[in-house]
Amino acid sequence: MAVAKPASPAASRLDGLTRPPGGGWLGAARDAALSRLQGMGLPAPRDEYWRFTRPADLNAAAPAPAAPVESAEAEALYDGTDRLRLVFRDGAFDAEASDALTGEGLEIARLAEAGGTDIHWAADLYGALEADGQSPVPRPFAALNTAHATDGVLIRATAAVSRPVEIVYLHEDAASDPILHHVIRVEEGASLTLLETGTVGARCNTAMEVDVASHGAFHHIRDQGRAHARRTNTHAFARLGGASVFKSFTLSLNGALTRNEHVVAFTGNDATAHVACAAIGDGRQAPMHHDDTVFITHDAVNCESRQVFKKVLKNGAVGVFQGKILVKRGAQKTDGYQISQALLLDDDSQFLAKPELEIYADDVACSHGSTTGAIDEDMLFYLRARGVPERRATDLLVLAFLAETLEEIGDEAIAESLRQRLSTWLDRHAG
Amino acid sequence: MLEIKNLQVKLEEEDKQILKGVDLTVEAGKVHAIMGPNGSGKSTLSYVLAGRDGYEVTGGSASLLGEDILDMDPEARAAAGMFLAFQYPVEIPGVGNMTFMRTAVNAQRKARGEEEMSSAEFLKVVRARAKDLQIDAEMLKRPVNVGFSGGEKKRNEILQMAMLEPKLCILDETDSGLDVDAMKLVAQGVNALRSPDRAFLVITHYQRLLDHIAPDVVHIMSAGRIVKSGGPDLALEVEKNGYGDILKESA
Ligand SMILES: Nc1ncnc2c1ncn2[C@@H]1O[C@H](COP(=O)(O)OP(=O)(O)OP(=O)(O)O)[C@@H](O)[C@H]1O
Ligand SMILES: [Mg+2]
Numbered sequence: 001m002a003v004a005k006p007a008s009p010a011a012s013r014l015d016g017l018t019r020p021p022g023g024g025w026l027g028a029a030r031d032a033a034l035s036r037l038q039g040m041g042l043p044a045p046r047d048e049y050w051r052f053t054r055p056a057d058l059n060a061a062a063p064a065p066a067a068p069v070e071s072a073e074a075e076a077l078y079d080g081t082d083r084l085r086l087v088f089r090d091g092a093f094d095a096e097a098s099d100a101l102t103g104e105g106l107e108i109a110r111l112a113e114a115g116g117t118d119i120h121w122a123a124d125l126y127g128a129l130e131a132d133g134q135s136p137v138p139r140p141f142a143a144l145n146t147a148h149a150t151d152g153v154l155i156r157a158t159a160a161v162s163r164p165v166e167i168v169y170l171h172e173d174a175a176s177d178p179i180l181h182h183v184i185r186v187e188e189g190a191s192l193t194l195l196e197t198g199t200v201g202a203r204c205n206t207a208m209e210v211d212v213a214s215h216g217a218f219h220h221i222r223d224q225g226r227a228h229a230r231r232t233n234t235h236a237f238a239r240l241g242g243a244s245v246f247k248s249f250t251l252s253l254n255g256a257l258t259r260n261e262h263v264v265a266f267t268g269n270d271a272t273a274h275v276a277c278a279a280i281g282d283g284r285q286a287p288m289h290h291d292d293t294v295f296i297t298h299d300a301v302n303c304e305s306r307q308v309f310k311k312v313l314k315n316g317a318v319g320v321f322q323g324k325i326l327v328k329r330g331a332q333k334t335d336g337y338q339i340s341q342a343l344l345l346d347d348d349s350q351f352l353a354k355p356e357l358e359i360y361a362d363d364v365a366c367s368h369g370s371t372t373g374a375i376d377e378d379m380l381f382y383l384r385a386r387g388v389p390e391r392r393a394t395d396l397l398v399l400a401f402l403a404e405t406l407e408e409i410g411d412e413a414i415a416e417s418l419r420q421r422l423s424t425w426l427d428r429h430a431g
Numbered sequence: 432m433l434e435i436k437n438l439q440v441k442l443e444e445e446d447k448q449i450l451k452g453v454d455l456t457v458e459a460g461k462v463h464a465i466m467g468p469n470g471s472g473k474s475t476l477s478y479v480l481a482g483r484d485g486y487e488v489t490g491g492s493a494s495l496l497g498e499d500i501l502d503m504d505p506e507a508r509a510a511a512g513m514f515l516a517f518q519y520p521v522e523i524p525g526v527g528n529m530t531f532m533r534t535a536v537n538a539q540r541k542a543r544g545e546e547e548m549s550s551a552e553f554l555k556v557v558r559a560r561a562k563d564l565q566i567d568a569e570m571l572k573r574p575v576n577v578g579f580s581g582g583e584k585k586r587n588e589i590l591q592m593a594m595l596e597p598k599l600c601i602l603d604e605t606d607s608g609l610d611v612d613a614m615k616l617v618a619q620g621v622n623a624l625r626s627p628d629r630a631f632l633v634i635t636h637y638q639r640l641l642d643h644i645a646p647d648v649v650h651i652m653s654a655g656r657i658v659k660s661g662g663p664d665l666a667l668e669v670e671k672n673g674y675g676d677i678l679k680e681s682a
Contacts, residue, residue: 377484378521379521379523381482381483381484381505381521382517382520382521382523382575383523383531383535384482384504384505384506384509385481385482385483385505385506385508385509385515385517386509386531386532386535386591386595387506387509387510387535387536387538387539387542387595388506388531388534388535388538389504389506389538389542390504390506392534392538393506396526396530396531396534397523397525397526399525399526400523400524400525400526400574401525402525403525404525
């Protein structure tokens with residue numbers, strides 16, 4: 001990792017930031033993150049971990065303008081599902097639009113108000129999972145996030161929470177540049193579903209630290225919106241206790257730059273982690289670049305990890321996948337599966353993939369695969385020979401290609417909402 | 432119904448002529464069978480009629496109900512009444528069989544300016560037709576042809592044909608891979624659809640299917656041409672003596 005010199009453009013990202021208010025444990029965690037960040041510097045263009053995705057837009061002092069498109073859509077997406085909604089408008093919490101920060105089996109607080117308080121569980125976690133996730137690969141934007149996040153939610157689930165919590169992002173300001181940091185603690189035997197919906201800002205940096213205690217379950221379903229010029233940089237750090245479950249699904253439409261990093265560590269035996277993403281982009285109106293970067297560390301016995309990443313790209317859209325499964329010595333009976341695939345709808349689009357397995361245990365079953373392909377001509381002809389018009393037939397095959405990712409969503413109503421959203425996108429991007 | 436005149440077809444990618452002047456007229460209400468040695472061009476003829484890519488028509492014409500079809504998209508031909516039961520039905524993971532059939536039925540109706548079928552109506556009809564072909568509900572739910580046995584795939588083709596109610600049904604070796612009972616089911620499915628304004632072109636190697644679907648005319652195809660046409664007896668002759676004599680006399 002090259003250290004950015006103060007004179008380099010990278011430094012300007014930091015120059016533009018001021019330290020958010022709030023002392024106590026939060027202040028201390030920010031100080032620690034800041035020194036981590038100073039130690040590693042921001043990513044330089046020649047950084048191996050940023051080989052396929054240029055960090056320049058994320059390093060720039062100010063975001064490129066991004067026209068908002070879909071606030072109303074984000075609000076209406078899951079109309080059929082009862083949920084507790086927390087609304088951030090360009091990164092600023094909107095109390096009026098949000099539900100009360102209370103729910104059965106839940107403790108919810110805002111990061112912006114947490115500094116002076118004594119929320120032990122959050123104090124123990126904030127920046128801690130991020131710091132753990134800095135090795136072996138540094139993630140400077142995550143440290144930047146811990147140091148500079150202005151708000152976010154702290155959620156603790158102490159029981160099986162049936163009503164999902166939804167963080168709704170409304171993007172209205174074409175120059176917004178929010179930094180948000182969420183902390184989730186799922187206690188022993190508890191469960192929580194968290195929805196994140198919408199474009200966070202013109203450019204955003206969000207981080208989430210998720211600590212799932214033994215026998216706990218956390219489900220994360222994210223729709224990143226469809227703003228074309230958005231620059232989205234996210235990190236999710238998860239630490240999994242014994243027999244716990246972590247499932248994260250992301251749907252990403254368009255986006256000039258999206259970089260989603262998942263860093264998952266198994267610390268207890270018999271746990272399960274599934275990470276999936278369906279990304280779809282059409283470069284005709286605006287550039288589209290989507291990067292999924294995943295790092296799974298198996299450091300416990302008999303854990304299962306499954307990663308399913310699929311991208312549909314056209315008109316010069318670019319997809320990136322960097323996925324690593326690290327199985328440490330002693331992590332026997334590990335079951336690791338990773339698939340990353342791209343469906344290129346034309347010759348202009350491209351998919352760059354770097355799947356990696358690093359295994360130090362001898363009794364494991366790990367597999368990974370990465371493919372790039374076009375629409376299957378035989379399937380297309382079969383559909384057309386039955387009278388399905390070419391465009392509709394192509395859409396059906398696109399949805400079929402992505403289906404394996406959507407199957408990772410446990411809740412059928414939510415999955416159907418997202419399927420619908422994909423279909424609408426396909427209608428809009430016909431031809 | 433179907434009128435093919437001196438149809439000549441070569442492969443697009445290679446300099447290989449496959450159909451070397453096919454003449455064939457199938458009248459409404461009739462069942463025509465095509466037999467012929469492996470590689471003689473039977474499937475190629477069916478693909479070219481259905482509109483598959485990869486072939487170049489170098490001469491001749493083909494029309495369905497008086498309309499020239501060779502320049503039409505496959506979906507337009509389907510809407511005009513063309514149906515091909517594939518020799519090798521394609522598996523489509525991720526697309527449900529029901530979704531597929533309903534999409535196809537309604538796409539054709541829409542193309543013809545007819546009213547689309549409601550979900551409820553579609554469900555009722557598809558269940559009844561599936562029952563006739565002994566296709567269980569489980570198979571309707573699965574992705575198109577995925578994990579279907581050879582015989583199940585063929586029955587699924589006939590189910591699609593029953594749902595789409597085409598004008599011209601081309602069956603390319605629908606009998607191959609079928610057990611005796613499935614053969615009867617398929618034949619019943621075909622016979623149920625026989626009507627004065629529908630025609631069938633049945634490609635087969637065996638007399639067995641023709642026992643159940645009595646053809647009006649039998650054609651023998653060889654090396655890209657129809658070399659002999661006759662009544663049902665012609666199929667019996669092939670069954671008994673093979674193609675040797677027929678090919679010799681036509682050469
Ligand atoms: N795409 C292709 N590429 C190369 N050769 C082809 C292609 N399609 C057809 N052919 C050739 O054209 C000839 C006719 O093939 P076709 O499949 O039409 O025969 P068929 O009469 O249906 O045979 P069968 O009874 O075995 O099904 C064969 O020699 C075949 O190898
Ligand atoms: Mg054939």
